[in-house]
Amino acid sequence: MNDAEGREHRGSPRWAVVVPTAGGPGPQRLLDALAAQTGPAPVAVVVVDDRRAGGGAHEDADRLPPPLVVTGGGACPEPLVVRSGGRGPAAARNAGWRALAAPTAERTAGPRVGWVVFLDDDVELPPTWSRGLAADLAAAGERTGGIVGTVRGSGRASPGAVYRAEALAAVGGFDERLGRAHREHADIALRLQRAGWAVERGARTGVARARTADEGGGQQERDSADDALMAALHGPAWREEAQVPPGRLRWHLATTAAAALAVAGLPAVLRGRPLPAPSAVGALAWAGLTADLALRRSASGPRGAAGVRRALLAPAAVPLAAVWHRARGAWRWRHGAQPWPGPAGGPLRAVLFDRDGTLVHDVPYNGDPAKVVLVDGAVEALARVRAAGLATGVVTNQSGIARRIITRAQADATTAEAVRRLGGVDVVQSCPHGPGDGCPCRKPAPGMVLAAAVRLGLAPGQVAVVGDIGADVGAARAAGARGVLVPTATTRPEDVEAARAAGVLAPDLSGALDLLLGSRS
């Protein structure tokens, strides 16, 4: 690996693989397929475990799923496993490529990576796949920002996209408001093109879905919600620009209208009168359209019982669900949508504060609201952020819960008391885990900052974190947010020096806001 670093030249690009997963056998199967490649191997592999903690909302969940165990093989380096806390495929992909660059306990910097390949954990990789990839990368021009692979049989371009690491960073990664993988890739392709990068279609073939998509249903319906955001972000012509085939929304609308006509005739039938003519036409049209959809789905879907269910039951519900999701999405984004900001993030929209040692004098593992003593200037700082029109929040590590020194309820009551005396905040994120739990939320991991940003409907680059230790600034940096250090007497000197060198050191909360908001705000 060290040799390769010295010998890098055009024609031997260094690429890494990011595999987002929701658990199961998929990631290990994919790693085995990577190990069996006859072509070049990646310089790094990151598996992003996107299972959510407990099963409830992040803040309510104290239990993490057990760590994902996966191993590399062949010329493949051992995978780095990171957690992204169940925030969806876009957030998992972002966590993956950001982890590539992040320092860890074992290393001071990530490997130098020119390209990042995103592979869903359900794709089949033939042994020659990496040869094709290497050929695509070697042929890429200097302004090539992304190469989209094709997926056999589906016409969709999601499972094998590769992006230049520099281009990915330049546009701030994937838009985490999009819920489905193939819209994320269309969205980032459009943003790369607008930023001056070329997005090409790769020649490599043979990536195919191992599982049949849509087994559980609901995929097309959720696509509809994403399509509403795509239209708000990129205008009505986004499909042509991103070369996404037209959807079936028009047909779903027609089917739903026909069903409504038919249902409107029901009261008459119930009163013993004949079905009114418009309702009869509606019922006929609905039956025809639904039969057509059922035929299409049975032609492309699985065989056996699942196939019958898919062919017969779903078509009745699919059009209605699609129209509903599209309408809901259109309402949500009715005023348009803010573009996903790059790493600079555009204007700052929220300031998150660490609790202990930043807003509140640190009482170790405090579970008693009566012991809350606000730091001088904390009330004024929160008021100033609000007056500037920004959202506020608290992100706090509470490992006393994992250590069984305090209960979750005590920690939450203490935070609630601090928040009450500060005049309220827009979002609170609290990590109940200990340092050894490997959770995605405990600072310096980015989970709480990312979750707070999602809560506020913001990109991480629009958010800042103010805290008293290096882990606060580290969490901000790992999330793609801005971090400012306001040290106390117990802050480690090396953290203070690092913040000073980075220009993010402030003597107090007021000074931190001077840095973030400008001194006259």
Ligand SMILES: [Mg+2]
């Ligand atoms: Mg602190």
Ligand SMILES: [Zn+2]
């Ligand atoms: Zn945690």
